[in-house]
């Protein structure tokens with residue numbers, strides 16, 4: 082294994098993997114240091130990418146830029162790796178009231194929303210599966226990424242390039258001078274993409290993380306269908322008749338424990354919307370690297386220009402990672418600008434406090 086690299090990337094979740102591909106595309110040599118674990122946020126996540134989110138059903142932040150770019154990026158990597166992990170699947174969001182239906186009839190004519198609207202239903206459209214008395218919205222340009230498959234194929238790709246160290250990064254092995262030296266490896270810069278671990282790290286523990294635990298159920302419903310239903314809870318088809326149901330949001334219990342409370346919350350939410358009977362096959366718990374202002378953390382350390390961070394993807398890693406990895410790589414290599422809303426310079430005052 083050669084020991085000279087342009088960038089060391091610590092962490093191979095959605096953030097580190099996306100950044101590695103972008104730097105690689107710009108002709109840079111990357112070394113990825115990642116300790117393989119099963120319960121990282123990226124491995125627990127359902128992988129949904131949905132342009133209309135939240136209880137109020139609003140278009141997500143930067144939807145147009147993010148969604149165009151994510152489709153391009155993942156499809157390109159699918160081709161490069163001869164694998165498929167991006168699934169464009171319709172999402173159906175039932176309306177909860179006539180007011181909401183009316184509001185969306187207006188929005189459906191608005192060009193800001195049309196790229197994401199497949200069809201608007203004013204009467205029940207999927208009542209065999211759902212309580213959708215007021216109709217609902219079928220969304221396009223959405224679906225899910227099979228994240229574990231994406232990460233595994235990417236890891237193999239970089240391993241074949243002798244660019245992966247499967248170990249826990251040890252800060253005592255790092256030396257920063259004109260270059261970055263880690264053990265016997267040499268690079269120009271080091272970028273931390275370590276998800277929730279960054280909250281207690283050496284360089285970026287001052288960033289305002291706001292971790293959020295999430296739990297997901299694996300179910301097998303009596304009826305099979307090929308659409309994602311989403312209202313209060315998502316019900317998403319996966320392989321072998323298995324469906325994922327999620328997710329909970331808990332800011333108090335930041336543990337990896339699978340809880341009865343989480344399971345019951347999801348069952349109660351299913352009860353409101355979903356008609357078919359089902360059996361529960363499994364449960365997962367993970368922790369989202371969310372931030373106080375719900376925007377990513379991208380950029381360089383306030384005092385160390387060789388140390389950077391790419392994190393804070395919160396509940397939307399699939400959507401945010403490609404776009405901001407592209408921006409960050411362009412900043413690192415071509416000195417382009419990072420979006421002010423994502424650049425960690427917005428928090429430098431916390432570091433100097």
Ligand SMILES: Cc1cc2nc3c(=O)[nH]c(=O)nc-3n(C[C@H](O)[C@H](O)[C@H](O)COP(=O)(O)OP(=O)(O)OC[C@H]3O[C@@H](n4cnc5c(N)ncnc54)[C@H](O)[C@@H]3O)c2cc1C
Nearest residue numbers: 092094095096116123126128129250276295367397398399
């Ligand atoms: C229950 C749940 C459901 C979710 N559902 C969705 C969804 O449907 N759609 C969506 O877009 N997002 C979803 N998310 C959010 C998504 O998972 C995150 O935004 C994203 O995975 C964060 O990626 P990351 O690379 O920043 O962090 P991580 O996935 O945590 O990756 C960090 C990597 O760094 C490694 N690492 C950490 N410290 C070290 C160290 N010291 N040395 C070596 N390696 C280290 C870890 O092992 C890991 O591989 C969900 C999250 C949860 C918990």
